[in-house]
Amino acid sequence: MRFIISLISLGVTGLIVPGIASPTAKGSRDMNILMIMVEDWSAFAIGAYGNSVVQTPNIDRLAKEGVRFDRAYCQGTVCNPSRASLVTGLRPDSTRVYGNGEAMDRVVPADAPSLARVLKARDGAWLGNIGKLVHRWDEAQRFGVGFDLNEYTHHYDILENFAGEQRPVPAPPGVSVWAEDEALLLPEPHGTRLRELQAEREARKAAGEADTWELRKRFQQYHAEMIGYSGLPEEEMEDGRIARRTVDLLGQLARRQDGKPFFLSVGFYATHTPLLAPKQYVDLYDPAAMELSPAQPEKDVGVPAVARRMGRNYDIFNGLYPQFAQTPEREREALAAYYACATYVDAQIGLVLEGLEAAGLADNTIVVFFSDHGFQLGEHGMWSKFSLFEQSSRVPLIVRMPGAAGNGRVTDAMVELVDVLPTLAEWWGLPRDPRWEGDSFAPLVQQPAQPWKEAVFATIPISGLGRMVRTPGWRYSEWRKDTGLPGKSAPVARELYDLRKDPLEQINLAEDPAHAPQAAAMAARLQAGWLAARPPGKGR
Numbered sequence: 296m297r298f299i300i301s302l303i304s305l306g307v308t309g310l311i312v313p314g315i316a317s318p319t320a321k322g323s324r325d326m327n328i329l330m331i332m333v334e335d336w337s338a339f340a341i342g343a344y345g346n347s348v349v350q351t352p353n354i355d356r357l358a359k360e361g362v363r364f365d366r367a368y369c370q371g372t373v374c375n376p377s378r379a380s381l382v383t384g385l386r387p388d389s390t391r392v393y394g395n396g397e398a399m400d401r402v403v404p405a406d407a408p409s410l411a412r413v414l415k416a417r418d419g420a421w422l423g424n425i426g427k428l429v430h431r432w433d434e435a436q437r438f439g440v441g442f443d444l445n446e447y448t449h450h451y452d453i454l455e456n457f458a459g460e461q462r463p464v465p466a467p468p469g470v471s472v473w474a475e476d477e478a479l480l481l482p483e484p485h486g487t488r489l490r491e492l493q494a495e496r497e498a499r500k501a502a503g504e505a506d507t508w509e510l511r512k513r514f515q516q517y518h519a520e521m522i523g524y525s526g527l528p529e530e531e532m533e534d535g536r537i538a539r540r541t542v543d544l545l546g547q548l549a550r551r552q553d554g555k556p557f558f559l560s561v562g563f564y565a566t567h568t569p570l571l572a573p574k575q576y577v578d579l580y581d582p583a584a585m586e587l588s589p590a591q592p593e594k595d596v597g598v599p600a601v602a603r604r605m606g607r608n609y610d611i612f613n614g615l616y617p618q619f620a621q622t623p624e625r626e627r628e629a630l631a632a633y634y635a636c637a638t639y640v641d642a643q644i645g646l647v648l649e650g651l652e653a654a655g656l657a658d659n660t661i662v663v664f665f666s667d668h669g670f671q672l673g674e675h676g677m678w679s680k681f682s683l684f685e686q687s688s689r690v691p692l693i694v695r696m697p698g699a700a701g702n703g704r705v706t707d708a709m710v711e712l713v714d715v716l717p718t719l720a721e722w723w724g725l726p727r728d729p730r731w732e733g734d735s736f737a738p739l740v741q742q743p744a745q746p747w748k749e750a751v752f753a754t755i756p757i758s759g760l761g762r763m764v765r766t767p768g769w770r771y772s773e774w775r776k777d778t779g780l781p782g783k784s785a786p787v788a789r790e791l792y793d794l795r796k797d798p799l800e801q802i803n804l805a806e807d808p809a810h811a812p813q814a815a816a817m818a819a820r821l822q823a824g825w826l827a828a829r830p831p832g833k834g835r
Contacts (some may be wrong), residue, residue: 323696323737324417324724327548327660329651330715332381333640334374334427334567335680336666338367338691340637348586349634350579353645354693357664358400361695361702366709368765369668372680372687375430376754377667377712379403382410382429382718384731386752386825387551389428392807393756398434408728410716411441415721419555423544425464425536427562446540446669448474448533464540466524466533474533475573478518482526488596492517512615519610521569522632529639530571534565538643542595543609543651549654556723561647565640566670568679570632572639579638580631584729587626590799597803599772599788601758602683603675610679626673633672658697661722665692665712665805674799681755683763683772683790684800699740706743709767710736711751732825734833750820750828759787764821768795771805771817791817 308682317487338344342351343358344365370380371387371394379385379392379399387393391402411422415709419821423444428436433451442458450473454461463472471477480489494515541561548557565572592603600606608614611629619625644664651657669687671677680687690712697701713733720727739747753763759776770792775784789805791814804810818827 313654313746318537321734323661323722325659326697326722327556327723328558328657329647329660329662330558330718330719331563331644331647331662331664332428332560333563333565333644333664333666335668335670336566336637336640336691337670337672337686338666339669339686340566340633340672341691343693344691348580350638351641353641353648354558354664354691356695357644357648357662357695359703361662361693362694362699362743363705364694364710364736364739365707366751366767367665367690367692367711368688368709368753369690369712370753372682372753374667375399378525379435380713380733381667382435383407384728384733386713386732389505389730390733393754393760395430395492395724398431399429399438400434400436406770408730409438409441411438412721413716413725413728414558414723416725417556419553421548421551421555421557422459422559424560425541425544425562426534427564428560444544448472448537450787452522456510464567465535466536470531474564474741474830477525477527477533478521478571480526481521481571482524485521487528489514489518489521516613517614519568519613520561520616520628521571522530522611523571524574524577525571527573529575529642532565532571532573532639534563534640535573536641537561538646539565541647542776545650545656549656558719562641565636565643566633566666570611570629570636572632572635576635576642577632579804580634582624582631585627585630587623587630588799590674590695590801595675595769595801595803596805598675598801599774599790599803599808601761601788602772602790603677604682604757605674608678609681611618612678621676621678626678629678630672633670654675660697663693663715663718665715666690667712675801681757683753683755683761683770685705685770685794685798688763688765694740696740701740701743704737705742706747707746707767708736708739708743708745709751709765710739710748727825734772746784747830750825752821752825752828759784762821766817766820768793769801769813770794770819771814771821773818789818790813794796 340349343355369377371377375395376387376392376540379390422442423443425446429438436454439445439457445461446464448464466472480543496514668680669689671686674686714736717731717735718737721737750764750766755761761774763772772790774787777784790803792800805814
């Protein structure tokens with residue numbers, strides 16, 4: 296297994312000592328930015344965030360060298376709304392992206408900010424993306440405008456109105472460039488069955504049927520149940536190819552002679568279903584040794600059904616195929632597979648960080664790492680994302696800026712992914728867009744202990760819409776259904792958890808008379824929204 300190699304062996308000198316600012320460090324306006332984003336990676340499945348079982352040495356090292364954010368949250372606990380907020384700096388009520396079904400090009404306002412266009416205002420900067428940034432590039436084409444290079448591993452037709460270079464991430468000879476084909480190579484019987492299901496879908500499409508979710512479901516939900524050994528070596532899997540291509544590109548960027556900074560977004564997938572990894576990572580985790588979450592559904596007190604998705608899983612353990620029933624034995628297998636995927640993607644990030652060092656770019660590049668949302672690992676009987684529980688809404692976030700005074704420290708400040716675009720802009724000296732609904736957390740990289748936001752917010756569309764407000768000690772949620780009347784909705788359920796005493800959110804206090812004042816205060820905070828919770832001095 297290959298992890299980060301010694302910096303001494305790379306011949307790198309003049310390293311930044313964590314927590315001590317370099318007297319020669321340039322201002323952030325002249326630094327490159329490497330943004331690493333991973334799908335579905337739970338903060339609870341990273342060593343640096345307290346998990347003593349999973350092996351994530353590269354992210355652990357990054358956390359020691361940079362600033363680890365312990366209270367970072369997404370705006371929607373599924374891919375599309377979270378990423379829409381990331382690339383616009385707007386919240387779901389403004390992007391109008393609440394779930395995975397909305398196409399960004401169709402619903403996001405035409406004049407909304409766009410990450411690539413914002414950063415392109417940095418004179419002469421080169422912008423690139425490898426892997427996943429938005430949910431679907433074919434449904435978010437205008438958000439690719441501004442990138443000089445966009446490489447991806449999922450099949451799309453050529454994107455229109457895209458001035459830069461666009462192409463698939465290269466694959467080794469004889470290997471398909473499209474990630475969708477990886478699962479078709481699974482060991483028997485699964486590879487055969489997936490090919491059969493795919494053939495059924497293609498035949499029905501050829502007969503004139505629309506490619507709806509109902510048509511895709513049988514293939515995609517069988518696909519989601521696949522766990523364990525992928526049958527492929529890491530260099531041929533999607534994330535392995537993305538990592539190696541990124542290393543090649545960093546070497547090319549290091550040879551540029553124009554003195555202008557670059558922004559490179561790298562999107563990895565491995566902790567998303569299907570939970571498949573190369574054999575050397577799968578072999579690290581014995582399913583029999585896995586301990587299931589203590590937050591089992593029979594221990595929940597007053598937790599509303601809507602908060603637990605009415606007992607349904609939409610991804611792994613989706614219930615469509617009886618042979619993949621949610622038994623304790625299979626849950627342990629899934630947990631081991633998830634950890635294997637975490638270690639696999641950690642190793643790929645390690646390769647990228649090695650490449651950054653080897654190219655001589657580490658001392659002039661800001662590295663920002665996060666995931667788009669979390670992942671339920673059996674808590675409340677739930678798997679995958681798509682809930683308002685802490686396991687879905689909380690994300691890992693680490694920033695390593697050369698020379699930053701906060702390096703080597705941890706911050707409890709509450710931040711959100713909607714804050715990322717304002718932060719990137721501030722690092723490059725670009726003006727704040729007045730439409731943004733997040734605040735730059737750049738000051739926290741220098742002074743991690745300063746007062747910051749009072750609350751963070753998220754939404755999810757289940758039986759209407761669930762809305763959450765999270766403060767340092769409490770989480771409050773309201774679930775409402777649309778009545779069909781303008782501006783009117785009917786309450787379905789409420790939640791209130793004291794996370795200081797109940798970190799697994801198993802005792803709902805919303806209807807407890809003794810906690811009525813706290814419930815009312817949190818309801819008022821939810822109603823007041825993000826503007827009333829901004830950091831000090833940000834114009835509440």
